């Protein structure tokens with residue numbers, strides 16, 4: 001075992017690794033209608049075995065991912081950096097304007113996301129980055145990459161991978 005450099009992978013998916021949210025994306029010069037998805041999330045961690053013979057503890061990985069899912073669940077996913085939306089906030093609400101359309105959401109119903117569009121691709125990237133921030137307080141020196149998949153529907157999913165030092 002000493003000096004073993006074999007790459008392995010652990011994956012968590014299913015169960016409570018999900019969130020149900022409202023969103024719309026802008027694309028092709030249009031703005032979609034407001035609608036919702038029951039999103040599913042999966043996470044893969046790649047690396048070598050640590051001293052406990054784990055790539056990473058499933059239990060911890062599930063807890064961290066679940067917390068991120070909870071912060072998105074039952075909220076409108078607001079892409080704060082979308083160049084096609086005019087955003088105005090008051091103490092209570094977010095106002096979102098796209099051409100003739102105007103939405104008003106209570107802030108408590110909104111997940112404010114530092115992304116430019118709430119595509120599955122950007123949501124996977126956001127979740128991966130949030131997860132890596134949380135993982136920074138663990139010894140992850142054996143890990144080489146983290147991949148997050150966000151499923152919009154059983155037919156469609158986007159992935160984002162971050163390469164770590166390893």
Ligand SMILES: Nc1nc2c(c(=O)[nH]1)N=C([C@H](O)[C@H](O)COP(=O)(O)OP(=O)(O)OP(=O)(O)O)CN2
Pocket residue numbers: 024025032118119120121152153155156158
């Ligand atoms: N690569 C991506 N393509 C699209 C995304 C995305 O996030 N990444 N998102 C959308 C839309 O947001 C939309 O929610 C999904 O569109 P679509 O699958 O066409 O619509 P339905 O969910 O109604 O699917 P049906 O299979 O027609 O029921 C578009 N593309």
